[in-house]
Amino acid sequence: MRKELFLILAGIILISVIVWWNYDSNVDVNIKEIIAPKTLGVDTLKSDSLNQVIVVVQNNEPRPVEIKLETDNAFVDENGKSRDTYIVFGYDGLTYSDIVSTRDKIALQPGENRLTLLMGYKVTGEQDVHIKIINNEILLDDESFTVEVLPPENTVELTYKKSTDGNLEIYEINAYVLNNGQGRAENVEANLSIIDPKTNKTISSETVYLDVPAYSKSSFSTWKGHAAGIIELSSGNNSVERYMPVQVVAKGKVGDQYLVKLTAKWHEENVETEILIPEEPDEKGENNE
The missing domain is CATH 2.60.40.10 (Immunoglobulins)
Structure with missing residues (x-):
């Protein structure tokens, strides 16, 4: 009986040493x-x-x-x-x-x-x-x-460049989402629209989703070398040009004006800007870039 008790105590001591070794505080x-x-x-x-x-x-x-x-x-x-x-x-x-x-x-x-x-x-x-x-x-x-x-600090920017081709005035619109903050803006919902300011009717519109890293800007157009939008004004007949791959396109007559609006939404934050093109119906300037 004593031998069995000794073996039990020895086993307990051995287990205690192993536990102490592995759980050394x-x-x-x-x-x-x-x-x-x-x-x-x-x-x-x-x-x-x-x-x-x-x-x-x-x-x-x-x-x-x-x-x-x-x-x-x-x-x-x-x-x-x-x-x-x-x-x-x-x-x-x-x-x-x-x-x-x-x-x-x-x-x-x-x-x-x-x-x-x-x-x-x-x-x-x-x-x-x-x-x-x-x-x-x-x-x-x-x-x-x-x-x-x-968070990111988002703003939006619109510029345009005017060119002429025969009886056509062509306005190439560039659109950007800018981030002036330290946070990265992922999955920003950006919308570019061309609107008739007289009727407030949207003539053409496109929505894209952009990632805008900190302290940078991302172009609305994902096609390198292409504008985000096009407005074509004619003193006669408009062209049959579709301006692909540009999706936001409006065609009208010289003297018409269009409201171009850019919005960007990130979570609950919304920012927007808009410009009239041309700025004056009889505008003669070369660009606004």
Whole structure:
């Protein structure tokens, strides 16, 4: 009986040692520094490391230590829910040499380890980001910081250029959506319309969907070298030219005027601009560009 009791106690001690070895709460690992942006644009893609946070982790053990780097609110979807992110290695300007999910374990080498995390947001506003170092389900260290996620700042622009061909006056219309903000504007609904200002009737219209990166502008026309719209005025008969691939086309007589309107919608934000072409019925100017 005593022998059996001894064996049971020995087994308990052995199991305790194994558990203690695998769940060592005395592992000397801590977050030394977090280098993170104070602001970040919504829907920002990889660009000059703007969507990265560097976590400097110090491993004071003489051996590699296996950890998980867990995060809250480093990646947030369109519903405001935190998602897993990635630890990335060896970016060469085009690709990473390795990508590891924050759900996976990584080995910290003795000394200082610089870990790069990707950040990304589908919503704007202030985000409290929490980073945790986990070793065998035990929290070794954690730190938090705040990042302000900024929206795009969209505006629209219309210009035109006049040319003549015999008895025809041809107005080539160029349309752009501009983003002067830090956030990326994805899936912007842009509409270009030519309207009869006397009747307010839309003569021709087209809607396209554009992505407008931060601090840039995107052309309404996706056909390189082609205008977004065409107005043809004639002192006689109009041409049979269809002006393809341009979709927004109006034909009339010299002396007619048309209202050209450009709108852009991103989420709940709407911006618009409009111009009269020609600006005066008897306009003689060459262009408005």
